[in-house]
Amino acid sequence: MTATLTHTEENYLKAIYKANEKTKEAVSTNMIAQYMNTSPASVTDMMKKLSTKGLIIYERYKGSRLSSEGSKSATSVIRKHRLWETFLVQKLGFSWEKVHDIAEELEHIHSEELINRLDDYLGFPKYDPHGDPIPSADGKFTLREQIIVSQLNIGEVGVLVGVKNHETSFLDHLNKCHISLGTSIAILDKSSFDKSLQVHIDNDHQILLTHEVSKNLLVRKS
Amino acid sequence: MTATLTHTEENYLKAIYKANEKTKEAVSTNMIAQYMNTSPASVTDMMKKLSTKGLIIYERYKGSRLSSEGSKSATSVIRKHRLWETFLVQKLGFSWEKVHDIAEELEHIHSEELINRLDDYLGFPKYDPHGDPIPSADGKFTLREQIIVSQLNIGEVGVLVGVKNHETSFLDHLNKCHISLGTSIAILDKSSFDKSLQVHIDNDHQILLTHEVSKNLLVRKS
DNA sequence: ATATATTTTTAGATAAGTCTAAATATTTAT
């Protein structure tokens, strides 16, 4: 059991896991194709393969769900991804916008002993540099109270605990705004027209957050 | 230029590099097949491909040599392998017999920034956990005076600085003999019949080293 | 120098992962 999977199989399982986090239902072929940046035809091929291997439950025209075996594999890949990102930032001094792409490669290194030693070396971190929870060796996530920053009311203050987008361009934009994990964001005004937010950053400077930006900011109300 | 190579291409280049270290001549198809654990037919296919890409100089029936471009790539992979091994031992506490296989995967992570930061993090080590020299970012190796332990005469003493075999089984054997890098080995007797060596380890205990073992031990005369 | 042995290449297949275009099923809108 737990035969070694290819990078590609692992990436598909991760895609199904992430897509399912949102929809909570069986994930459509098209949605997986979008996540994987491939054609729907390729997805169908792979769904048959993963289904045969017992990693997903797949029904023609009905979509796919992870089996418990598949879920375990997906969680393990996510654990590796997030631990490596944490290593890159905390030990090697990378900035948070640089680490995702490298971790996309590192997450496929198979040794479990390696990742468990890394976890130990990092002090068993609960969250990665983007605020995403890191599953423990037995697959448990540490959840946390968090809301999208736009759910705060005028006058309320939140502390940034996570971002929902890992793209370099997005994180670079936050860097320019002097926003990082731990930054306090106070709501000064909310536009009902374009959903933009006027905010006070770290009691230091005022800026306007477009909806495009604010919908990716997760805060803890403070 | 320096297009990204596949894991397989990198492994072939490394094999040619290592084979050439011994023979110093163009490397035969069969020799590469042995190193790579594949069929000679597969090697021929790959030689054509690497030749087309300008990474090797290949002549039908005459063997292959690395081009300067190919040599650069091979050296870069070796650098990654040895730095990762050093990380695994020095930071994560792995024993030297466990790290080779994991490094075989890690050596294919492509980011140059990653490996240069890792090098810095490790303090720019010159040798890996098996005593092999680690090429610097510009591809230079730090060489050292070393001989095979059997070249010592009776009464002479050497300090182990490297091993020529990275297999877990071999290193495990050394562990059992309490031999590791830095261990002193004094020659008590040499058998001309089976080339075995009677030695004194760390002025502590006496053992017999078979030729199979001693031919893989590199020492600095002391 | 000729036969034999060895090495290397070619030919033809296979498996994984991908694609486009065509066929089919499902969903949505009238």
Place this chain on the structure above:
DNA sequence: ATAAATATTTAGACTTATCTAAAAATATAT
């Protein structure tokens, strides 16, 4: 309830890396 739109699957092809078996070239030994 039908037609139109959308989603999904199938068919057929391509690429990479591998294999075995057969053919060709080179090296070795008599």
